[in-house]
Amino acid sequence: MVYQYNSQIHLAEVALNVEDLESQTAFYHQLLGLEILSQSEGGTLLGAGNKALVKLIKIDDTSNPKQTYGLYHMALLLPSREDLANVFKHLLDLKIPLVGGADHGYSEAIYLEDLEGNGIELYRDKPVTEWDIREDGRIIGVTEELSAQDIYELGQDVEPFVIASGTRMGHVHLSVKNSHEASSFYQEFLGLEDKFTIPHASWIASGDYHHHLAVNEWGGKRLARRENGMAGLAYYVVEVENKEELLKVFAQSQTSKVLTQWLSSAEFSVTDKDGIVTRVRVGN
Numbered sequence: 001m002v003y004q005y006n007s008q009i010h011l012a013e014v015a016l017n018v019e020d021l022e023s024q025t026a027f028y029h030q031l032l033g034l035e036i037l038s039q040s041e042g043g044t045l046l047g048a049g050n051k052a053l054v055k056l057i058k059i060d061d062t063s064n065p066k067q068t069y070g071l072y073h074m075a076l077l078l079p080s081r082e083d084l085a086n087v088f089k090h091l092l093d094l095k096i097p098l099v100g101g102a103d104h105g106y107s108e109a110i111y112l113e114d115l116e117g118n119g120i121e122l123y124r125d126k127p128v129t130e131w132d133i134r135e136d137g138r139i140i141g142v143t144e145e146l147s148a149q150d151i152y153e154l155g156q157d158v159e160p161f162v163i164a165s166g167t168r169m170g171h172v173h174l175s176v177k178n179s180h181e182a183s184s185f186y187q188e189f190l191g192l193e194d195k196f197t198i199p200h201a202s203w204i205a206s207g208d209y210h211h212h213l214a215v216n217e218w219g220g221k222r223l224a225r226r227e228n229g230m231a232g233l234a235y236y237v238v239e240v241e242n243k244e245e246l247l248k249v250f251a252q253s254q255t256s257k258v259l260t261q262w263l264s265s266a267e268f269s270v271t272d273k274d275g276i277v278t279r280v281r282v283g284n
Helices: 021-031 081-093 148-154 179-190 243-253
Strands: 009-018 035-040 043-048 051-058 070-078 100-103 107-113 119-125 168-175 193-198 201-205 213-216 232-240 259-264 267-271 277-282
Touching: 009 021, 009 070, 009 168, 021 035, 021 043, 021 051, 051 168, 070 081, 070 232, 081 107, 081 119, 081 148, 119 168, 179 193, 179 201, 179 213, 179 243, 179 277, 232 243, 243 267, 243 277
Parallel strands: 009 051, 070 119, 168 213, 232 277
Antiparallel strands: 009 232, 035 043, 043 051, 070 168, 100 107, 107 119, 193 201, 201 213, 259 267, 267 277
């Protein structure tokens, strides 16, 4: 096992279909402080510390991503509270509107949306000694008031602003039609465990982490199924340690009636009932 928290998986980039590539690139680069790793007329790859985190793909679709199942938010994990404070101060000083903030018991988080309504969480994990870990392995999350003033005052002016180089994709939260079915599917497919579940949402993870994926049905039962080329989530990437693990995950995906496709000898994709695409590949 090479990943933190005894995890068998690692999250890589989230790919978004966007209408206005230029403006979205500016948002993620200039406002969030992600590095541009590569750029073309058709897309932009951004990240931190030379690690890809967000891929923007230019499309012509103008629909609202909130009208379909797909991304609820992608969550960028900052290395420390100080790093979270720096980006929090940066966003507030620029008067960037935030959706909210919360203390989740195991983490402190702020929430916002990009220019086309895709959800973003920026968070830092608290020390594991502060997590509410039960004997059965469940990790209980809460939603309490964020110590926003303390975090803001901890922040430093960073000019030009660049997000901390150790930032990585901490988890991906999906909007689905049936959270119970989706949670069961992703647990079986990716070998995850239920860490915390409520009637309409579930948080699941590999190893001892609080969650790598979350699913909720808060958008209701009447959202549209995702189709290729729709605005919003194109796919997200899960990495595994080696080819043996990749084949193991592929075999696990075959137990459900979902569309699977090999993209190369080291990567395949799975499309779930809601049209959400997961790509699984061998990590670098």
